[in-house]
Amino acid sequence: MSQTGIRDKAKRNLAPRVLIAAWDRKRRLDRRQAAVRRALGRRGRIELYFAFDDPYSALAVPQVLDLEQRYRVDVTLYPVVSHGISGDPDEALRRDYSLKDARRLAQRLGWTLSRNSPIPPGQVAFLAAWAEGARKSNDINSFSRKALAVLWLSSENVPEVPASFRDLYREITSEAPPASTALLEGKVAANERRMKRKGHWETPAARVDGEWFFAHERIPQIEERLTYLGWRE
Amino acid sequence: MSKPVVEVFLSYRSPYSYLAGPRAFALAERFEIDLRYRGVRPMVTRGVPLPNAKRLYILMDAKREADRLGMPFGNIFDPLGEGALRCLNIGEYANTLGLAGAFFIRATRAIWAEGQDVRKDAVLAALCKESGLSWDVCRKAIDDPAITDQIEKNIAHLRELGQWGVPTFAFEGEVFWGQDRIVDLESALKKAGLREKKR
Numbered sequence: 022m023s024q025t026g027i028r029d030k031a032k033r034n035l036a037p038r039v040l041i042a043a044w045d046r047k048r049r050l051d052r053r054q055a056a057v058r059r060a061l062g063r064r065g066r067i068e069l070y071f072a073f074d075d076p077y078s079a080l081a082v083p084q085v086l087d088l089e090q091r092y093r094v095d096v097t098l099y100p101v102v103s104h105g106i107s108g109d110p111d112e113a114l115r116r117d118y119s120l121k122d123a124r125r126l127a128q129r130l131g132w133t134l135s136r137n138s139p140i141p142p143g144q145v146a147f148l149a150a151w152a153e154g155a156r157k158s159n160d161i162n163s164f165s166r167k168a169l170a171v172l173w174l175s176s177e178n179v180p181e182v183p184a185s186f187r188d189l190y191r192e193i194t195s196e197a198p199p200a201s202t203a204l205l206e207g208k209v210a211a212n213e214r215r216m217k218r219k220g221h222w223e224t225p226a227a228r229v230d231g232e233w234f235f236a237h238e239r240i241p242q243i244e245e246r247l248t249y250l251g252w253r254e
Numbered sequence: 255m256s257k258p259v260v261e262v263f264l265s266y267r268s269p270y271s272y273l274a275g276p277r278a279f280a281l282a283e284r285f286e287i288d289l290r291y292r293g294v295r296p297m298v299t300r301g302v303p304l305p306n307a308k309r310l311y312i313l314m315d316a317k318r319e320a321d322r323l324g325m326p327f328g329n330i331f332d333p334l335g336e337g338a339l340r341c342l343n344i345g346e347y348a349n350t351l352g353l354a355g356a357f358f359i360r361a362t363r364a365i366w367a368e369g370q371d372v373r374k375d376a377v378l379a380a381l382c383k384e385s386g387l388s389w390d391v392c393r394k395a396i397d398d399p400a401i402t403d404q405i406e407k408n409i410a411h412l413r414e415l416g417q418w419g420v421p422t423f424a425f426e427g428e429v430f431w432g433q434d435r436i437v438d439l440e441s442a443l444k445k446a447g448l449r450e451k452k453r
Contacts, residue, residue: 032332033330033331033332033333033334033371034329034330034331034332034369034371037313037328037330037332038328038329038330038369040310040313041313041314041317041327041328041330042328044314044317106303106305106308108303109302109303110301110302110303111302111418114416114417114418115418118416118417118429118431121428121429122430122431122435125435125438129438217307220307220310220311221307221311222305222307222308223308232314233311233314233315234315235315238432238434239315242318
């Protein structure tokens with residue numbers, strides 16, 4: 022076999038096989054590490070990267086947060102504004118399709134996705150900053166869950182922005198929303214960088230003890246991983 | 255009375271198409287439908303970007319899904335380029351004989367689970383034979399410009415439906431993208447009054 026032929030076979034055949042074998046080994050290692058952490062009294066970890074303009078996030082956030090009730094895991098939410106593949110020529114098609122698809126996924130859950138039109142990311146970017154603002158009082162989970170429900174599950178129009186969300190923020194945190202969001206926007210940008218650095222590009226992305234899942238469509242698989250790692254209560 | 259039409263868009267280079275194949279083609283056995291196979295070129299040859307993070311995620315996720323479905327997966331030979339195109343042309347010819355499913359399922363298993371290089375004549379000849387196809391005719395189909403034109407029409411039709419990815423299913427104007435959305439298609443078929451055939 023020529024050198025080109027060897028390179029070609031390595032790229033087409035050996036590389037994917039090696040990757041899959043390495044992944045299998047990593048899974049077994051993850052299981053051993055989880056056992057050690059458990060013995061030390063620690064809990065499993067789920068990082069969930071989500072966006073307020075993303076209908077799939079409205080389905081994923083409550084389902085992933087609810088896993089804390091059934092598994093010994095801590096869920097950390099990371100709101101982002103920028104997501105997806107930069108320069109994707111099909112972005113508009115994806116946006117339209119995700120709404121239809123999310124509606125069907127919601128039906129499977131017995132929920133109703135009320136909105137019939139996408140939300141421009143800029144219109145709800147402030148919510149990501151506010152969610153970061155709610156982190157200091159440990160209210161990021163409640164705020165994010167409820168704000169997503171208001172946006173996607175209970176109204177066709179984005180409620181008067183940001184007035185109605187101001188009330189929601191107050192109700193949940195007992196504080197006024199942040200007057201200045203510059204610092205919080207920096208934290209959101211850091212979340213976006215963190216998601217990319219760890220190896221994902223789109224929301225809602227759940228990193229479950231080191232392994233990625235698209236959270237809106239892989240909840241049973243996430244539960245299988247948590248069970249495999251021994252985190253079931 | 256003509257049967258309701260379900261179109262299925264598949265690519266030989268898509269691991270999710272491989273995972274969908276057996277269930278997709280079984281739909282025609284389960285429901286009174288006219289299942290129409292539409293082969294399309296790989297996404298990366300259609301200008302859809304595929305960053306490394308996405309490539310890696312797809313590989314791992316497909317492995318997880320294959321394990322769940324009990325399908326072999328992992329001894330891969332990426333057919334990007336000539337391999338995928340040759341399979342597409344043969345698939346299109348097989349479709350005229352009602353054998354698109356047999357060939358698609360067999361060829362994608364060779365690609366995604368058996369590490370077979372479908373650029374090679376000997377490999378393709380064996381796959382064609384196992385699928386009930388004559389290699390001599392398939393060999394001619396590979397170079398048939400009319401067949402290549404048909405594949406481009408399939409791609410254009412996928413775009414008309416507002417879709418870019420595979421596997422995609424279309425039924426009465428509704429589009430379902432993903433091997434894990436077959437269940438939603440089945441719901442739509444039942445909602446349209448189609449009952450599962452008794453076996």
